[in-house]
Amino acid sequence: MTQGLGLKRALAERFHDELKFFKGWIHSPKAVGSIIPTSSVTARKMAAVINPASGLPVLEVGPGTGVITRAILERGVRPSDLFTVEYSPEFVRHLRGLYPDVHVIEGDAFDLRSALADYQDTVFDCVISGIPLLNFPAARRVAYLEGLLDRIPRGRPVIQLTYGPMSPIPPGRGDYQVEHFRFVVRNIPPTQLWVYRRGGH
Numbered sequence: 001m002t003q004g005l006g007l008k009r010a011l012a013e014r015f016h017d018e019l020k021f022f023k024g025w026i027h028s029p030k031a032v033g034s035i036i037p038t039s040s041v042t043a044r045k046m047a048a049v050i051n052p053a054s055g056l057p058v059l060e061v062g063p064g065t066g067v068i069t070r071a072i073l074e075r076g077v078r079p080s081d082l083f084t085v086e087y088s089p090e091f092v093r094h095l096r097g098l099y100p101d102v103h104v105i106e107g108d109a110f111d112l113r114s115a116l117a118d119y120q121d122t123v124f125d126c127v128i129s130g131i132p133l134l135n136f137p138a139a140r141r142v143a144y145l146e147g148l149l150d151r152i153p154r155g156r157p158v159i160q161l162t163y164g165p166m167s168p169i170p171p172g173r174g175d176y177q178v179e180h181f182r183f184v185v186r187n188i189p190p191t192q193l194w195v196y197r198r199g200g201h
Contacts, residue, residue, distance in 0.1 A: 038130060041187065042191050043071035047075040048075070049128075058072055059124040059126075064086070065095075083102075083122070092106040109129075127151070127159070129159065130161055131144070142173045142174050155198070159195050160196065162191070165192065167180070169196060180193075
């Protein structure tokens with residue numbers, strides 16, 4: 001009986017997340033990028049790049065309903081060491097309710113100078129990005145990545161998901177390396193994960 005109730009609760013939470021995500025997509029399809037939130041499988045694979053022993057906070061950009069946020073916390077990151085930047089006011093309210101100890105910041109991922117104005121000197125271990133980059137011009141995507149890499153140590157990763165077959169940030173456009181990380185079939189739609197970093201080990 002207890003297992004049955006747990007399954008029902010998990011299904012209800014999943015439906016609630018998907019409904020909220022769909023509403024966000026209807027309101028702003030360019031900012032959300034998909035009608036279904038990222039799967040927990042994808043979220044765990046993205047969170048795997050985090051080094052919890054680094055002592056540095058983690059930056060998540062475009063958390064949506066918080067599926068990847070949950071995986072980051074399960075990876076061992078303390079809520080007070082997680083900073084998320086979300087554009088949608090509705091998702092911001094949702095995230096603050098779910099994770100009151102996480103730094104949930106309402107702001108534009110393409111203007112992190114303003115969004116993280118109170119944390120300009122903060123160095124992050126890595127960046128987890130769920131922004132639908134293919135909705136934006138290539139030059140803007142490159143500038144976005146360069147800005148993220150400025151906030152982490154050399155050699156540490158920015159991990160990005162995409163539904164296209166190629167890296168959403170083209171190689172050879174700046175001071176960064178491009179690496180294919182995973183192809184996740186258990187996601188709707190199937191997802192490619194890419195890692196970007198500057199020279200280092």
